Amino acid sequence: MNPLTLGVLYGIVTLIVMFSGMPIAFALGAVATGFMYFFMPAASLDTITQNVYEEMASITLLSIPLFILKGAAIGKSPAGRDLYSAIHAWLHKVPGGLGIANVFACAMFAAMAGSSPATCSAIGSAGIPEMRRRGYSPGFAAGIIAAGGTLGILLPPSITMILYAVAAEQSLGRLFLAGIGPGILLVLLFSGYAVYRARREYKIAYAAYQQGGEKSAYLDDEHFNFSQKVEMLPRVLPFVTLLIGVMVALYGGYATPSETAGLGALLAMVLIAIVYGVWRPKQISPFITSTIKESTMLLFIIGMSLLYSYVMSYLHISQSAAQWVVDLHLSKWMLLSVILLMVIVFGFFLPPVSIILMMCPIILPPLKVAGFDLIWFGVVMTIVMEMGLIHPPVGLNIFVIKNIAPDISLKEIVWGVFPFLLLMLAAVILLCIFPQIATAFPDMLMGVK
Amino acid sequence: MSHGFELEPAKGPARPDNPAVAGIQTVLNWINLTIVRVSMAAMLFTALILTYSVVVRYFFKVPTDWQDEASVFMLIGVTFFSAAYVQSYRGHIGIEVLSSLLPAFINRLRLILVDVLSFAFCAFFCWKSWTLFHEAWVDGQTTSSTFAPPLWIPYAMMALGMTLLSVQILVQVAAAITASSAASKARGHA
Amino acid sequence: QATTLKISHQFPGGTLTEGDFRDRLCRMFAAEVEKRSKGSLKFEIYPGSSLMKTNSQFSAMRKGALDLSLVPLSYAGGEVPEVNIGLMPGLVPSYEVGAAWKTNEIGKELNKLLLDKGIVLISWIWQAGGVASRTKAMIDPDDAKGMKIRGGSREVDMMLKAAGAAVVTLPSNEIYAAMQTGAMDAAMTSSTSLISFRLEEVSKFLTSGRGQSYWYMFEPLMMSKAIFDKLSKDQQATIMAVGAELEAFAIKEAKKDDVLVASVYEKKGAKVVDLAAPSVKKWQAIARTTAWKDYSDRSENCAKFLKLAEKLI
Ligand code: NA
Ligand code: NA
Numbered sequence: 001m002n003p004l005t006l007g008v009l010y011g012i013v014t015l016i017v018m019f020s021g022m023p024i025a026f027a028l029g030a031v032a033t034g035f036m037y038f039f040m041p042a043a044s045l046d047t048i049t050q051n052v053y054e055e056m057a058s059i060t061l062l063s064i065p066l067f068i069l070k071g072a073a074i075g076k077s078p079a080g081r082d083l084y085s086a087i088h089a090w091l092h093k094v095p096g097g098l099g100i101a102n103v104f105a106c107a108m109f110a111a112m113a114g115s116s117p118a119t120c121s122a123i124g125s126a127g128i129p130e131m132r133r134r135g136y137s138p139g140f141a142a143g144i145i146a147a148g149g150t151l152g153i154l155l156p157p158s159i160t161m162i163l164y165a166v167a168a169e170q171s172l173g174r175l176f177l178a179g180i181g182p183g184i185l186l187v188l189l190f191s192g193y194a195v196y197r198a199r200r201e202y203k204i205a206y207a208a209y210q211q212g213g214e215k216s217a218y219l220d221d222e223h224f225n226f227s228q229k230v231e232m233l234p235r236v237l238p239f240v241t242l243l244i245g246v247m248v249a250l251y252g253g254y255a256t257p258s259e260t261a262g263l264g265a266l267l268a269m270v271l272i273a274i275v276y277g278v279w280r281p282k283q284i285s286p287f288i289t290s291t292i293k294e295s296t297m298l299l300f301i302i303g304m305s306l307l308y309s310y311v312m313s314y315l316h317i318s319q320s321a322a323q324w325v326v327d328l329h330l331s332k333w334m335l336l337s338v339i340l341l342m343v344i345v346f347g348f349f350l351p352p353v354s355i356i357l358m359m360c361p362i363i364l365p366p367l368k369v370a371g372f373d374l375i376w377f378g379v380v381m382t383i384v385m386e387m388g389l390i391h392p393p394v395g396l397n398i399f400v401i402k403n404i405a406p407d408i409s410l411k412e413i414v415w416g417v418f419p420f421l422l423l424m425l426a427a428v429i430l431l432c433i434f435p436q437i438a439t440a441f442p443d444m445l446m447g448v449k
Numbered sequence: 450m451s452h453g454f455e456l457e458p459a460k461g462p463a464r465p466d467n468p469a470v471a472g473i474q475t476v477l478n479w480i481n482l483t484i485v486r487v488s489m490a491a492m493l494f495t496a497l498i499l500t501y502s503v504v505v506r507y508f509f510k511v512p513t514d515w516q517d518e519a520s521v522f523m524l525i526g527v528t529f530f531s532a533a534y535v536q537s538y539r540g541h542i543g544i545e546v547l548s549s550l551l552p553a554f555i556n557r558l559r560l561i562l563v564d565v566l567s568f569a570f571c572a573f574f575c576w577k578s579w580t581l582f583h584e585a586w587v588d589g590q591t592t593s594s595t596f597a598p599p600l601w602i603p604y605a606m607m608a609l610g611m612t613l614l615s616v617q618i619l620v621q622v623a624a625a626i627t628a629s630s631a632a633s634k635a636r637g638h639a
Numbered sequence: 640q641a642t643t644l645k646i647s648h649q650f651p652g653g654t655l656t657e658g659d660f661r662d663r664l665c666r667m668f669a670a671e672v673e674k675r676s677k678g679s680l681k682f683e684i685y686p687g688s689s690l691m692k693t694n695s696q697f698s699a700m701r702k703g704a705l706d707l708s709l710v711p712l713s714y715a716g717g718e719v720p721e722v723n724i725g726l727m728p729g730l731v732p733s734y735e736v737g738a739a740w741k742t743n744e745i746g747k748e749l750n751k752l753l754l755d756k757g758i759v760l761i762s763w764i765w766q767a768g769g770v771a772s773r774t775k776a777m778i779d780p781d782d783a784k785g786m787k788i789r790g791g792s793r794e795v796d797m798m799l800k801a802a803g804a805a806v807v808t809l810p811s812n813e814i815y816a817a818m819q820t821g822a823m824d825a826a827m828t829s830s831t832s833l834i835s836f837r838l839e840e841v842s843k844f845l846t847s848g849r850g851q852s853y854w855y856m857f858e859p860l861m862m863s864k865a866i867f868d869k870l871s872k873d874q875q876a877t878i879m880a881v882g883a884e885l886e887a888f889a890i891k892e893a894k895k896d897d898v899l900v901a902s903v904y905e906k907k908g909a910k911v912v913d914l915a916a917p918s919v920k921k922w923q924a925i926a927r928t929t930a931w932k933d934y935s936d937r938s939e940n941c942a943k944f945l946k947l948a949e950k951l952i
Pocket of ligand 1: 109110111112113114115151152153154155156157158
């Protein structure tokens, strides 16, 4: 069977198994093992455990639980609620203010963590309940956090950008800087949408109330005078201290990126112990337990998806598909479109790390020949891969949300995320028209290439 | 400042109807809870190790060559050991779209089938983990770093964790097969 | 009916004529073997760890799950302790000594050991390395005192520690970020990797490996014996012949990179220093009492390997 036919079969079987309701992690593992059995040398089956172990045994990947712990310590303790009350007091007049606050919180956390699901979890664990408490619809609350979480790999530090820089032989420093402009663009787009959406939800809630329906929390008329607002300010201190502490450790050269994960988690725990007296095992066990649940679920999916992508790579599926596209000798922008489309399709099943490793060696040379700046493309590809993180069937951020708020149905989440997918697509198009959004910042700081 | 800190009510995993299966699940729950307690400590300890690494390197210019690997081993342990606990709560997320489309009886069959397939994969992975552990033990394999800890340690954690996970899924299959129909109907529509 | 063999490596992918020479070597090997075997052997090349993790390759070859790989041999040191000799600081002082291994006792013993472990050595490749640093040039052992350095292997780390350095371990993909922020002062690695990691952007000094170095790494092209044994005698002979022929190319390109890395760093304004014989000797003296000793104390077999290699210097 040729690799492309095999690839289609692999995709179809995966979809069937996943939609059967089998846990994603086991589904990926089982499909991979099945294809190994039928299409690969028998010896391959003896290597699956070592493969999974070697993929998982990296401090870069395993820093995810620690980032989640850091987020949970703030988000699931009174620190999270206080932070959001303060934000609410200051921003309640702005339509969608809380949504905007969450997008900014995601961006700030993204600058401390290299992974998207960790960002999503950290901000979502307090952000989603707070937004819902204040009347936001579950789908919108889920969508904005899932999308905001994707900033984790667009803003530095970023695991996937590191891999891309090596594969593309581009400067990591330049790539990191190039992610900042588009990161800000996405923050603006998401915030703008939050305003629009909140206005609409408010109107609907108001109309429903007028017709004798339930009174949504949107309509609660709260008023905070200036001194009340100022009194609220110290409540953001734990979060701000954590933010500054971690930033100084990371960018001041005290800690390596993965050490920052441990340091940040510990700092968060110390902060809530000092400020809120939350330190007894009984008090801290709920959020450590939830961290363990969430990170185990995530790491199992990531570990198995790396096994899944190993089989895909061995069977030469992704490489053949990429080669096939390259051999079409398309015009410059067609080539880009088809390649990005392919990244989206692979994003159905694979996490960004695997997509980069398998596709880059084949798609980058022709893109370079076609005249694309590979730094710019790295940023565009990152955004497109981010879209994969928030669309099914395998969308790590969606699973994180499902875990934080199990009562929001998958359907609601998917619909809630959809507008953000469109916004990200818009960002990609804007980047094609105005490449300077990405390249201006690195050019300014590092000189034009 | 508000000190009101709400503990979530401890929701245990669903209790099987069949007394024998329920008995096994109770034992498993106890093992899982113990493991989660240890995992919590391990996680905090990992954060501590990494912080220690930063401190001693910066202030005392001391080599920091074992902290990363020690952390990796701990987190591998946490991940694999708590997989069964997560499964007991059905915390390994799947795509549940069919449950609302299928009639209750067929849905029940589907869930059992999915669990059996999950069990088959986990049991296979478990078996291969034990052989990997065996190889590392017999050959005395270590990692190739300066610290060079033996590899049987993480492999053993992986194998034990997968064993526990496989048993957990098997118990869930047994619970589903032996479930009284009234209860399962209720659950099928949940 | 053609047999397709898979070659996996961790280096950036390119083409036959452009890119990392270790990737190019694999491509040249593939093209030449395919031609000479009249198409009965075909190859698929997986650059940049796109098939499996670097550390999985050796073991996968032993089991017959991977056909070929070009990988630093010492990476397998946890599995087969003897192979740590592939990155023993100070033990190989020049490309010429490295090349002499193949035809001398040490090479024959190494070959035998690897065959016994299920690995066939196809092409013997050595590479020099240097140090990229952001604080000061690291020439003599005294310079290392208090520096936060990533040695990258057990043996190199031991030598650095003895020189008073604060050895840091972190994944290779974090080197750049750690150097940029100053969490790490210096990194020791091969000339080619010093270029491909782009450390010149975050370094102010380079100790180059051109001319002389105490850092030579053995990174051969290897094949799974289980797979090799299944091929016909002709095919086996072709593979061995092409592998041997490419060794000259490897030396030429490795030396080219030693020079290139210096110019790349210079262009970015870094100060480039070369090692003189006395400095190499000083490092060697430290390595002898630390890394070498630790290695030969591990087993009789290791002690034997070290003795045989010492004969060549
Ligand atoms: Na980030
Ligand atoms: Na996806």
